[in-house]
Every structure is written in C-alpha cells, then in structure tokens.
Amino acid sequence: MEHLVSSWYNDGSLPESYIVPPEDRPGMPSLGENIPVVDLGAHDHTTQILKASQEFGMFQVINHEVPRNVIDEAMSVFKEFHALSAEDKAIETSKSCYVYTSTQNYATERFHFWRDGLFHQCNPLQKYIQFWPEKPPKYREVVAIYTAELRKLGFRILEFIAQGLGVNPDHFRNELGENETLLVNHYPPCPDPSLTLGLGKHRDPVVINILLQSDDVHGLQVFKDEEWIGVEPIPDAFVVTVGALMQIISNGKLKAAEHRVVTNLDLARTTASFALNPFYDTLIEPAKALVDASNPALYKSFSYNDFISKYRAAASYSTAFEQFLSSTPD
Numbered sequence: 001m002e003h004l005v006s007s008w009y010n011d012g013s014l015p016e017s018y019i020v021p022p023e024d025r026p027g028m029p030s031l032g033e034n035i036p037v038v039d040l041g042a043h044d045h046t047t048q049i050l051k052a053s054q055e056f057g058m059f060q061v062i063n064h065e066v067p068r069n070v071i072d073e074a075m076s077v078f079k080e081f082h083a084l085s086a087e088d089k090a091i092e093t094s095k096s097c098y099v100y101t102s103t104q105n106y107a108t109e110r111f112h113f114w115r116d117g118l119f120h121q122c123n124p125l126q127k128y129i130q131f132w133p134e135k136p137p138k139y140r141e142v143v144a145i146y147t148a149e150l151r152k153l154g155f156r157i158l159e160f161i162a163q164g165l166g167v168n169p170d171h172f173r174n175e176l177g178e179n180e181t182l183l184v185n186h187y188p189p190c191p192d193p194s195l196t197l198g199l200g201k202h203r204d205p206v207v208i209n210i211l212l213q214s215d216d217v218h219g220l221q222v223f224k225d226e227e228w229i230g231v232e233p234i235p236d237a238f239v240v241t242v243g244a245l246m247q248i249i250s251n252g253k254l255k256a257a258e259h260r261v262v263t264n265l266d267l268a269r270t271t272a273s274f275a276l277n278p279f280y281d282t283l284i285e286p287a288k289a290l291v292d293a294s295n296p297a298l299y300k301s302f303s304y305n306d307f308i309s310k311y312r313a314a315a316s317y318s319t320a321f322e323q324f325l326s327s328t329p330d
C-alpha cells in the first residue's frame with residue numbers, strides 16, 4: 001500500500017525504478033489509424049465485431065444500451081476512490097478485493113508501472129459486495145448497478161461473437177463468462193511520460209474485457225502490424241478487448257489484442273476494466289464446433305486455474321501468454 005503512485009506522484013520526482021528500458025519506451029503512436037467503432041444498433045454489428053476481433057483484437061462499441069447516468073456515476077465513484085487518502089484506501093485486503101500498484105508482482109518486477117489498481121470479484125454479488133470498498137459511501141450501490149449492466153452487455157457481445165464464429169450462441173454462458181472481475185485503474189500525471197508506462201505491453205488473461213475510459217484523456221494503445229495505434233477516447237463508448245482465452249476458444253480465429261498504456265504529463269486518467277472470465281476449474285479449449293480434420297486444434301486443453309496462476313507468476317506480462325502456451329504439455 002505504501003507504494004501507491006497516487007500518494008507521492010505530486011512531489012514531482014520520477015524514481016529510477018519507474019523508468020522503463022529504452023526498447024519499451026513510448027515513441028510516437030502511428031497517426032491516422034483508429035480501432036473500429038461498432039454501432040450495436042446497426043444491422044450488421046455481428047459481422048463488424050468479428051472483423052474487428054480478427055484484425056485488431058479490439059473495438060469500441062456505441063449504442064450499447066448501458067444508461068449514460070449509470071456510466072457517469074460509476075466513473076465518479078471510481079475517481080473518488082482513487083482520490084481518497086492512502087489510509088482510506090487501505091481496505092481490508094482479501095483475496096477477492098485488493099488495492100495495489102504497478103502489477104501484482106511489485107516485489108519482483110524489474111521496473112514498475114505508473115498505475116494504481118483496485119481489483120475485485122463481482123459475481124455473485126451477494127457473496128462479494130461485502131469485500132468492496134466502503135468509501136466513497138456510494139461505491140457499493142453505484143458499482144453494483146454498473147457491473148450488472150456491464151454483465152448484460154458482456155453476454156450480449158459474447159453471444160454476437162459466438163454467432164459470428166458459428167458456435168452455439170450460449171457457448172459462453174455459465175462457465176466461461178460467469179466469473180466477472182472489475183479492475184479500476186488510475187494513472188496520475190507523470191513528470192516524464194517519455195520514460196514511463198502506465199502498463200506494459202500485454203494481452204488480457206480473460207475471455208473479453210470491457211473498458212470504460214475517462215472522457216478526453218488518451219493513454220491506451222494497441223499493437224497492430226508492428227505499430228502502436230492510439231485508442232481515441234469516445235464519449236459514451238466502451239472499448240472491447242479480445243482476451244487470450246478467447247483466442248484459444250476460437251482456435252485462433254480471433255486475436256487477443258496486445259496493448260499498453262502511456263502516461264500523461266498534466267492529466268490523470270481513470271479507467272475500469274470489467275472482465276468476463278471462466279470459473280477456476282473450467283476447462284479452456286478450442287470450441288468443438290471449430291475443430292475438425294482440416295482445422296486441427298491449435299491449443300491444448302487446460303484449466304483456467306492453471307492458466308491464471310502461471311500468467312500471474314510470469315516474469316513479464318508481455319510474454320506471459322507465449323510462456324504459458326509453450327509450457328502446456330503435449
């Protein structure tokens with residue numbers, strides 16, 4: 001807890017341990033390209049989602065039916081939480097709710113990232129809400145409504161993806177998407193954004209992730225064709241990221257987006273990643289409907305628990321997925 005960037009960033013210093021190696025530093029992102037924006041009210045949204053998930057592994061959605069006031073209130077309490085004093089943020093840490101800085105491997109990582117995170121489990125609500133922050137006072141009420149809406153949206157998007165892939169529309173219901181988590185990221189202003197990262201290059205270890213970003217503040221970038229593309233913050237849109245597990249379940253038809261976060265000199269940025277994950281003992285494998293003699297399975301079966309424990313223990317998040325795949329026995 002004592003390491004939280006938000007509790008010391010405004011002394012203006014950039015500790016050496018936050019300086020990333022030259023090869024990882026953020027240069028200029030590629031100009032002119034943008035990730036696709038899918039209008040969920042349009043008739044061909046399934047086709048657009050599939051195409052974006054194949055080419056970019058990431059897209060934004062508009063007309064998503066999550067009410068504007070639900071989003072605004074959630075973003076307000078997310079910002080309020082990260083503005084609390086370090087003491088007030090020191091919630092009783094449990095396995096299902098905790099506050100941390102940089103990554104979960106703070107003690108062993110080679111360098112740190114310029115971000116604080118609040119992580120908690122979401123479903124079932126009755127089981128987990130008691131562990132959520134008590135401050136700000138409206139946190140639990142507002143975030144319960146927000147996560148219920150995001151869960152609905154998440155399953156709609158999974159259904160569109162299933163339809164687009166040609167698997168059972170309910171393929172992701174129950175086991176594959178029921179274990180939902182929320183990660184509220186906060187990136188304080190940084191004295192030298194050219195030397196730091198808010199989060200290094202990674203693929204999300206999830207099925208899909210639905211990200212809310214603060215209006216107007218840039219930071220997220222996606223790696224495509226050996227170039228970094230900035231993800232434009234669009235008011236009232238969510239950014240959907242195809243996770244590593246979806247790449248496996250789709251037998252490589254969809255691609256998990258490699259992405260990272262850059263920092264800003266003057267602006268703080270707050271985001272919330274709502275992830276749809278499997279239960280711990282769920283078997284992850286390419287969907288049977290996508291595998292036949294001419295389309296052999298590209299990945300082995302494994303339990304989500306095995307995957308997530310190896311992913312979290314990996315020396316670097318940027319190579320965690322490759323490392324995991326090469327470690328699965330034949």
Ligand SMILES: O=C(O)CCC(=O)C(=O)O
Pocket residue numbers: 183185199204211213219220259260261271272273
């Ligand atoms: O804050 C962002 O823009 C992205 C955060 C992210 O990549 C994550 O939570 O996995």
Ligand SMILES: [Fe+2]
Pocket residue numbers: 202203204259
């Ligand atoms: Fe991510």
